[in-house]
């Protein structure tokens with residue numbers, strides 16, 4: 001099975017460990033087990049040391065599944081499959097449901113897995129091109145132009161990586177109506193869902209609105225625990241049963257340690273999300289102020305999500321821009337090129353404000369020097 005290089009992941013692998021300031025990270029500043037211990041009464045280390053290192057609950061423990069279900073309005077244990085991160089969740093859904101020749105619809109720019117993975121399975125992929133001038137949001141007419149009787153799945157990522165923009169409200173309803181009309185699945189990667197503007201204002205999940213919606217999520221981004229490599233799929237039971245058949249070939253289980261720690265993270269999600277909401281809000285404000293002073297840069301600053309897509313008006317392609325910037329200042333960005341868009345940088349709203357402030361200061365001095 002031939003597959004294209006996953007450009008953003010390749011870039012991260014080469015450059016991310018070699019920077020002083022990471023202004024592109026998608027995961028909210030990560031937490032440690034020490035941080036988690038401060039939030040809970042039980043002794044985590046003691047529990048972990050006692051855990052027998054067998055495969056654990058193959059399909060995920062009831063405790064973990066309950067903690068996951070607290071993020072949704074509908075569903076029970078039978079609607080959840082546990083995976084090795086959201087990357088494995090998306091892969092498992094697509095490998096389970098898609099066949100060569102199936103038509104799928106996806107957004108561009110978006111997370112490359114949502115269109116190049118189905119392409120590698122032999123699917124016929126229609127892309128809806130997003131435009132900064134339209135707030136990086138598609139219209140329902142964009143979907144109507146490409147969805148047809150042959151469409152098996154509409155693949156979305158909301159909030160989106162790299163733009164941070166979110167499909168909600170009327171657009172969400174209209175996409176669901178269209179999917180119902182053509183009886184197709186909606187796969188929505190909701191890995192950036194959960195921050196919102198406050199605890200009560202969490203983005204609705206596609207899986208609570210449509211029985212053929214399949215959503216994926218993980219602990220990696222808004223929950224600050226990418227290292228646990230714990231993700232999940234929420235879908236109707238018939239899909240979960242099929243996914244679990246395939247899962248046996250791919251991961252078997254996630255192991256008892258990750259299962260236990262994952263449940264603890266989610267049981268304490270309110271404190272974690274609150275911390276991360278505040279970090280994001282501060283960074284959005286910093287970026288807004290910086291943009292006012294630097295009119296060669298522009299950005300649609302999203303309501304949700306942990307990233308946005310920063311446009312610059314300088315005669316330097318994004319790969320060269322990022323390589324030179326990192327070499328000369330230590331500031332790390334993912335270039336728009338890895339998402340198929342030139343003259344953009346993916347901006348992460350995820351790290352401490354003082355780091356972001358210093359990164360922006362270095363970026364400003366640098367671009368004014370080389371202009």
Ligand SMILES: Cc1ncc(COP(=O)(O)O)c(C=O)c1O
Pocket residue numbers: 026084085086087088111157161189191217218219220226230231
């Ligand atoms: C949209 C999206 N989905 C999935 C992933 C992979 O996440 P995980 O760490 O849960 O495998 C990423 C990571 O950047 C992402 O941006």
